[in-house]
Amino acid sequence: MLQPIIAIENVSHYFGAGRLRKQILFDITTIVEPGEVVIMTGPSGSGKTTLLTLIGALRSTQSGSLKVLGQELRGGSENKLVELRRNIGYIFQAHNLLNSLRAWQNVQMSIELHSEIPASESRDRAESMLEAVGLADWATQYPSELSGGQKQRVAIARALVCNPKLVLADEPTAALDKKSGRDVVEIMHDLAKKQGSAIVLVTHDNRILDLADRIIHMEDGRLSSLDVTPLANG
Amino acid sequence: MFAIPLAWLQLKRETIRLLVALAGIGFAVILMFLQLGFQDALFESAVTLHQNLDGDIFLISPQSTSLIAMKSFPDRRLYQSMGFAGVESISPIYLGFGIWKNPFWEGPPTSQTRSILVIGMVPGDSVFLLPEVKANQAQLRLTDVVLFDRASRTEFGPITEKFEALKATGGLVKSEIESRRVEVGGLFNLGASFGADGNLITSDLNFRRIFSDRKKGLIDIGLIKLKSGADLEKTLERFKQNLPGELRTDPKKTTNQTQEDFVVGDVRVLSKKAFITLEENYWKESTAIGFIFTLGTAIGFVVGTVIVYQILYTDVTDHLAEYATLKAMGYKNRYLLSVVFQEAIILAVMGFIPGYILSIGLYNLTRNATALPIAMTLNRAILVLCLAILMCVISGSIAVRKVQDADPADIF
Structure with missing residues (x-):
């Protein structure tokens, strides 16, 4: 049996303190298998992004158990969480590229976190990843010289260049038009499938739902699976 | 240490801001050089006869x-x-x-x-x-x-x-x-x-x-x-x-x-x-002179510190989202702090060079106008370079507190 990439058990989350304390997530339980593409939908304010930041080790887990890549996040030290983040590929709503770096340097920033990749290879690797997202001719451009779709593709290259087992994406198409949005998600989907990475993708965009292996729906902090294969292996 | 010199690339990207920063630091360096130079010239001239x-x-x-x-x-x-x-x-x-x-x-x-x-x-x-x-x-x-x-x-x-x-x-x-x-x-x-x-x-x-x-x-x-x-x-x-x-x-x-x-x-x-x-x-x-020149040097130092702080603070604020992204990717706070300090030291050294060259010119001007024995000495150059670096490190350490604000959870 393969270990799940993400195992979430009874996770609840609160914002604020004292009388202003507000529960955002209620007893979330789900798993994501290796290589699975999960799309999470739901109205804004439903807690999708909060769940994504918990999985991404960007927030500390308050209650319940959250295992990502086999590691328990609850009570984990800041250092442990930072180490874990290096094995997750992130794609943000805005591209969040470093404006002072060229496209290939942006991709290389991600490679530098992995000391096992020799420095001599890192530029080649960054450029071949840019080629894979169709930006071979744009590698030396600065982000300000790229279109929105191109920037998002650089961000995908940055997220995937180190073959992460897990890719987290928060509305990657939000800032893009219909055509380039679809393109971007397809590139991400194809590359992740090729590398065997699991994807958790938060979106409002109905046009890309067909790429999902499974769709989960979040409403008012509670999860309802639409296309569930309920814990088939467990 | 890092294949990508992020600190330098960030500074270089904002050419105008970099030039303003260098002008400010150069100014502070000149101020310190002149004050210390006048002071040394005074003491030097006072004991030329003795020597x-x-x-x-x-x-x-x-x-x-x-x-x-x-x-x-x-x-x-x-x-x-x-x-x-x-x-x-x-x-x-x-x-x-x-x-x-x-x-x-x-x-x-x-x-x-x-x-x-x-x-x-x-x-x-x-x-x-x-x-x-x-x-x-x-x-x-x-x-x-x-x-x-x-x-x-x-x-x-x-x-x-x-x-x-x-x-x-x-x-x-x-x-x-x-x-x-x-x-x-x-x-x-x-x-x-x-x-x-x-x-x-x-x-x-x-x-x-x-x-x-x-x-x-x-x-x-x-x-x-x-x-x-x-x-x-x-x-x-x-x-x-x-x-x-x-x-x-x-x-x-x-x-x-x-x-x-x-x-x-x-x-x-x-x-x-x-x-x-x-x-x-x-x-x-027993005269006011030593005090006045020391005060002048201190003012140059403070002016420089404030200028560098302003530049670094603006720079960090502009890059806050990028820094948060780096944190989300798995970069540690330490890396970001080192970026800010590298920027501070690059600024100090780059601002020192034009300040040093202009100071030599001003020394020549002063020597010709006043017949005082004022000249650049290696010791003073090293002292002012150290002061300039210290100045930038102090402003850097105030500005890095802002880096802690970069919260990767905010960028999703």
Whole structure:
């Protein structure tokens, strides 16, 4: 049996303190298998992004158990969480590229976190990843010289260049038009499938739902699976 | 350390901001260089005379505080010291400020007269280390002949030029000092100080002719030369034992210092080093000058710190989302802190270079305008570079607190 990439058990989350304390997530339980593409939908304010930041080790887990890549996040030290983040590929709503770096340097920033990749290879690797997202001719451009779709593709290259087992994406198409949005998600989907990475993708965009292996729906902090294969292996 | 020099790339990307930052830091560096340079020039000029005196031990009156405030003392003490073992020779030195009349005066608004330091010496003695004085001091045997310092301020008149011009025809520059006619018999190079705008050397006899109220037996500095191989400390100890009167030392000074600086009866005995220190301390501690220049340097430092802080803070704020992204990717706080500090140090070094070059130019300008011995020294360059780096590190450490605000959870 393969270990799940993400195992979430009874996770609840609160914002604020004292009388202003507000529960955002209620007893979330789900798993994501290796290589699975999960799309999470739901109205804004439903807690999708909060769940994504918990999985991404960007927030500390308050209650319940959250295992990502086999590691328990609850009570984990800041250092442990930072180490874990290096094995997750992130794609943000805005591209969040470093404006002072060229496209290939942006991709290389991600490679530098992995000391096992020799420095001599890192530029080649960054450029071949840019080629894979169709930006071979744009590698030396600065982000300000790229279109929105191109920037998002650089961000995908940055997220995937180190073959992460897990890719987290928060509305990657939000800032893009219909055509380039679809393109971007397809590139991400194809590359992740090729590398065997699991994807958790938060979106409002109905046009890309067909790429999902499974769709989960979040409403008012509670999860309802639409296309569930309920814990088939467990 | 990092394949991608993020700090440098970020600075380079904002060219205008980088130039403004460098201008600001360069300005602070220049300010510090000028203040420290003026201060050093002051102390340097104040002791140029001391450094060029050809002696090992000096006697002065205990009431003398600096070259511009000398009290004379009886030359008996100097002749007594001639008898101490180790002493090779002695020379009396007379000092006085006299009013010099510019013989080439072109009328108002400039003033025709100006106060100049007159140094009287025995023409046969070797008092100065300056070769030009040695070469010309035979002239001083003549009545009313003086040697003129060509590094004196220009207000004394174009003595140097006229001297050279007249020499060809056998003429001499004639002027008046303290209303007595004198002739310039030669030139030497010593330099103006904050205390004296110019210098004249003449014989002891001529000195008393110029300052007719000075009594014969009273001198201002007693210069003592030791035999080659004589031990300075042991000889000073003999002065301590054998000069008449009570031994007094400054209780605030260390034992080492009091070995080279002590008062016996009516004279103060100093080694050359202590004599120089006495003059420096007078300007440093008992005038406002040391304080003013230190304050000026501190202000340059503070101005620089504020400018660098502003630049770094804006830079961090602009890149906050990017820093949060880096944190989300798995970069540690330490990496981001190192980026900010690298930026600070790059700014410090890059701002220092134009500041250093411009300061050398300003030093030249000042030297030509004031005849003060001001020049770039390696020590000062290193000091200011260290101050500039410290300045940037301080502002960096205030600005990095902002980096902690970069919260990766906010960017999803």
